[in-house]
Amino acid sequence: MKYLILFLLGIQVSFAQSVIKYSTSNAHSHNDYEQSIPFQLAYQQGFGSVEADLYYRNDSLFVSHEWKDIQSDRTFSKLYLQPIVALCEKNGGSIYKDKSKPLQFLIDLKTPADPSLTALVRELAPYEKFLAPKGNVKIVISGNTPKPENFSKYPAYIFFDGRPEVNYTKEQLERVGLISQAFAKYSKWNGKGIPVEKDKKALVEVISKIHALGKPARLWASPDEVNAWKVMMNMGIDYINTDKVTELGAYLSKRKNAEYKNNESYFPYQPTYLNNDKTGKVKNIILLIGDGMGLAQIYSGLTANNGRLNLSGFLNIGFSKTASSDNYITDSAAGATAFATGKKTRNRAIGVDSNLVAVPSITTLVRPKGMKTALISAGDITDATPAAFYAHRPERSMQTEIASDFSLNPVDIMIGSGYQHFVKAGNIEIIKKGGVQVSNQWSDLAGMKAPFILLDSSQTVSKLKGRGDFLVDSFKKTLKSFESSPKGFFIMAEGAQIDYGGHANIMPYVVTEMLDFDRLVGEALKFADSNGETLVIVTADHETGGLTLLDGNIKAGYVDGNFSTTDHTGIMVPVFAYGPHSLSFRGIYENTEIYEKIMKVIKKQIP
Numbered sequence: 001m002k003y004l005i006l007f008l009l010g011i012q013v014s015f016a017q018s019v020i021k022y023s024t025s026n027a028h029s030h031n032d033y034e035q036s037i038p039f040q041l042a043y044q045q046g047f048g049s050v051e052a053d054l055y056y057r058n059d060s061l062f063v064s065h066e067w068k069d070i071q072s073d074r075t076f077s078k079l080y081l082q083p084i085v086a087l088c089e090k091n092g093g094s095i096y097k098d099k100s101k102p103l104q105f106l107i108d109l110k111t112p113a114d115p116s117l118t119a120l121v122r123e124l125a126p127y128e129k130f131l132a133p134k135g136n137v138k139i140v141i142s143g144n145t146p147k148p149e150n151f152s153k154y155p156a157y158i159f160f161d162g163r164p165e166v167n168y169t170k171e172q173l174e175r176v177g178l179i180s181q182a183f184a185k186y187s188k189w190n191g192k193g194i195p196v197e198k199d200k201k202a203l204v205e206v207i208s209k210i211h212a213l214g215k216p217a218r219l220w221a222s223p224d225e226v227n228a229w230k231v232m233m234n235m236g237i238d239y240i241n242t243d244k245v246t247e248l249g250a251y252l253s254k255r256k257n258a259e260y261k262n263n264e265s266y267f268p269y270q271p272t273y274l275n276n277d278k279t280g281k282v283k284n285i286i287l288l289i290g291d292g293m294g295l296a297q298i299y300s301g302l303t304a305n306n307g308r309l310n311l312s313g314f315l316n317i318g319f320s321k322t323a324s325s326d327n328y329i330t331d332s333a334a335g336a337t338a339f340a341t342g343k344k345t346r347n348r349a350i351g352v353d354s355n356l357v358a359v360p361s362i363t364t365l366v367r368p369k370g371m372k373t374a375l376i377s378a379g380d381i382t383d384a385t386p387a388a389f390y391a392h393r394p395e396r397s398m399q400t401e402i403a404s405d406f407s408l409n410p411v412d413i414m415i416g417s418g419y420q421h422f423v424k425a426g427n428i429e430i431i432k433k434g435g436v437q438v439s440n441q442w443s444d445l446a447g448m449k450a451p452f453i454l455l456d457s458s459q460t461v462s463k464l465k466g467r468g469d470f471l472v473d474s475f476k477k478t479l480k481s482f483e484s485s486p487k488g489f490f491i492m493a494e495g496a497q498i499d500y501g502g503h504a505n506i507m508p509y510v511v512t513e514m515l516d517f518d519r520l521v522g523e524a525l526k527f528a529d530s531n532g533e534t535l536v537i538v539t540a541d542h543e544t545g546g547l548t549l550l551d552g553n554i555k556a557g558y559v560d561g562n563f564s565t566t567d568h569t570g571i572m573v574p575v576f577a578y579g580p581h582s583l584s585f586r587g588i589y590e591n592t593e594i595y596e597k598i599m600k601v602i603k604k605q606i607p
Contacts, residue, residue, distance in 0.1 A: 020236060024048065024252045025101060028218060028239040033063045035245055038079045043087070045249030046096070049104035049218075049239050052080060053143070056109075056116040061123065067110070080105070081123060084137060088130040095130070095137050102136040104178065104239075106161060108143040116144065121155060131157035132177075140177040151175040162215065164206050178239070179210045183222035191223025194231055207236050226251060230551050230560065251562075258550075260508040262304035262515070262557035269522040271313045271578065272529045280580045282601045283488035283533035286524045287339065287594075290517050291332060291385055292499030294543030294573055296561070300507070301514035303552040303559045310522035311538065314576040316583055320591045321572055322542045325354035329570040332499065333396040335541030335591060336388035340492075342595035350384065350402065351392040358392035362490060362595065363411050366602060370487030372450070374413035374478045378460055378471050378516075379496030381416035385541060389492055400424045407431060412451045413481060415474040419455035445473070450481040462497055463512040471495065471520045479527055488533070490602075493520060502544030505563040510547070521576075528579045535581055535601060539594060540573040 020026070025048035032050040035041045042050050054076055055062045061076035084105070088095055095103045109116045124131065124139065132138040133156060142161035146153070151160055151172055159177030162168065168176060186206060187199035195203060203219075210217040216238035222228060229240050229251060242248040290297070302309045324334035325344040337345045340361040343353040353359050363373040375386045382391075382399040391405035403421040406414070407430055419440040422428050428438055437452035439445075442459045459470050475493055482489040495517030501509030521538055528534040546564030553559075575594065577585035581601050585594075 020233070020238070022233050022252055022255050024249055026233075026238060026240055027245075027248050027252055028104075028106070028241050029245050030220065030241050030243055031065065032245075033074070033079060034065065034243075038063070039083055041245050042249075043083075043103075045245055046101070046253070047245070047249065048102065049106060050080075051106040051108060051142075052076070053108045053110050054116065054120070056111040056119050059119065061116070061119055076120075077123060081127070085127050085130065088127075088135065088137065093130060093135060095135075099136070102132070102138060104138045104140055106140045106142055106178065109141060109145065110143055113141075113144045113146045117141065117146070117154060117158070121158065124157065125155070128155070128157055132159070133157070138177055142178075142180065148172040164209055168213075173213060173215075176213075176215060178218060179213065179215045180218040180220055181206065183219040183241075186219075189223060189228075191225045191228035191231075193227075200235075204235050211236065226550065226562065234551070254505070257504075257506040257508070258562060259558070259560050260300075260304060260511045262306075262511070265304075265306045265308070265557055266515075266519070268308050268310040268313060268518075269526050271525050273315070274529065275532050275580050276315060276578060277583055278580050279583075281533050282535045282580050282605050284482075284531065284535070285488075285490045285598055285602070286528070286534060286536045287490070287492045287598070288495070288517070288521060288524060288536070288538045289336070289339070289385055289492065290495045290498050290514070290538070290540045291379075292502045292542065292544030292568070293495070293514065293517070293540035294547065294569070294571060296547040296549055297498055297502070297510055297514050297543070298574070300511050300547070300549060300552075300559045300561060301518055303549070303554050304511045304557045305515060305518075306557050307554045310518045310525060311576055313525065314538070314578055316577045316586055318575040318577070318586045319572040319588045320539055320575050320594060321588065322591055323570065329568050330542050330591075331396075331568060332384035332541050333388065336385040338591040339539075339541070339594050340388040342592045342599070344590075344592060348396045349394050350387050350396050350398075351390075351405075352394060356394045361389045361409070362598060363389050363492075364409050365599070366490050367411075369602070370485075371602075372413075372482045372485045372487075372489035373411040374482070374489065374491045374493075375411050375416075376414075376471065376474045376478065376491070376493040377416035377496050378467065378494065378513075379416060379500075380418040380421075380457075380460070381414055381455060382418040382421045383496065385494045385496065386414075386416065386492065403427065406453075407434075410434070410436065410451070413478050414453045414455070415445075415478070417455050417457035417460040419457065422453075422455070445477055448477075460496075462500065462509060463516050464509060467516070469519075471516060472523055475520055475523055495520065498540075499544045502547065502563070503566055505545060505566055507559065507561040510545070510561070511559060525578055533580065535579040535598075536577065537585060537594065537598070538576040541591075542568045543571050543573055544568050 024046035027047040028049035029042035062070045064070045140159045162176040162179040186202040189195040218239040322330045324330040326346045331347040341359040377386045382402045384396045387402045390409040391402040399421045404425040442456040498513040524536045551560035
């Protein structure tokens with residue numbers, strides 16, 4: 001029986017997550033009058049509920065927490081009624097411009113019900129058209145409420161705050177607008193972690209009981225932190241009680257961009273590990289860069305894909321320190337330059353050292369040895385990460401000049417977007433005369449033979465906007481083009497838009513890009529096993545967004561994230577390695593060491 005109850009509770013919690021689409025309409029500003037700007041602060045956040053303590057004194061209604069603190073200028077009319085009426089008149093009878101969005105006004109009577117309510121009704125009566133059930137401002141009386149049998153004595157626009165332990169008649173229940181109770185009646189939880197099972201059971205049961213009566217639920221004096229808000233949401237609470245109006249407002253306003261539920265999971269490739277810890281021959285090197293991919297981004301993908309990722313199959317894992325030469329927090333230009341050249345440089349610099357002197361990249365150094373080279377990006381090929389492998393510029397925004405550098409430092413295959421920069425640089429015809437096929441039409445990919453450039457911006461939109469299998473298809477085409485190369489190849493492929501999602505603080509964007517990049521990782525592992533002489537390295541140039549995971553459900557493929565910044569952060573990022581010499585990538589080291597380790601393997605195999 002115990003396990004059945006817990007199972008049912010789990011269903012209730014999951015159901016609550018799927019039924020209630022949380023927004024600022026679910027926020028309740030407790031003791032709103034104590035905010036720096038009563039009513040207006042909560043209103044500007046789009047709150048669905050505000051609360052004020054009301055005292056009746058000298059035939060007037062005052063807003064105050066204590067009788068002794070009553071001030072003559074803090075009247076109910078001035079702080080609340082007048083601004084509410086003004087907004088309703090401005091918005092054509094609706095409290096919010098969105099006429100479907102209501103406001104609950106919870107009035108906690110601190111003085112006896114009869115005289116207080118009589119005075120309140122007198123002030124509200126002229127504005128009945130704005131009040132529920134006629135309007136969308138719902139007055140709910142709490143505190144010193146009349147007995148339930150006397151609810152009907154008051155106008156229809158007066159509703160009451162009920163209690164879950166009271167048995168109301170059908171008629172009485174019609175006048176109950178909300179059912180509330182003290183959080184402490186069910187739990188002593190302080191908001192850290194999750195409530196113990198006994199408390200969780202009590203909380204879910206009371207919320208379910210209230211919902212069974214067809215009423216919204218509120219628990220006052222509940223823990224007031226982001227983790228507690230999320231736990232209360234998981235339990236299905238209708239109004240989240242808070243004194244932190246701006247913080248909760250910001251949190252709830254981002255719910256659409258904070259959650260992701262995956263409906264198309266996949267099974268990763270299962271590596272053989274036959275050559276994983278060996279130090280034999282390395283003919284091919286594949287470097288995969290998840291731009292902006294930190295541990296939280298990786299785990300969000302793993303959660304969304306029901307606990308599985310191709311990245312999970314790696315055994316040899318290290319960490320890269322990402323700082324640039326002039327900043328604790330790198331940008332993609334300096335980060336990719338470290339991978340491509342082994343040199344720390346300034347943020348925004350491409351393929352140059354900290355003195356802005358050009359330094360050769362991996363692609364330039366391996367071409368004379370007969371190795372084929374390729375650059376693939378799910379973004380602009382003249383953007384920072386791919387550019388660092390063929391260009392030398394002091395400023396990453398010099399995209400026309402970066403495109404022109406390709407003529408001096410070509411690679412055999414380049415796939416992405418950014419065709420317009422090559423047009424502006426005026427070097428397309430020069431590139432063609434050098435025997436390189438150039439196209440801006442994705443449909444040409446299948447028939448193109450290396451060396452070639454394919455840059456089609458229509459194919460590098462986000463996964464959310466229908467990019468399809470661009471990365472995997474580009475990678476497979478490159479492998480097929482290089483399969484007969486006697487000296488092997490170097491491929492750099494970038495999941496560029498994990499970074500874009502982090503900058504935008506959009507969790508669905510991050511997760512879908514992470515999963516797409518992981519599929520690319522799976523293809524690289526599969527090829528490495530079929531070949532036996534391929535080293536695969538997967539890493540990131542930096543983390544983007546300061547992502548933390550506040551909640552998730554691996555079985556459901558659900559993840560809930562919170563961002564601390566719209567920029568990069570300085571945390572270390574993981575380095576995954578597979579194949580011969582992959583043991584060399586264990587440990588903690590500077591990002592420039594990735595270049596050094598790659599070149600050491602290349603020099604060992606091709607002197």
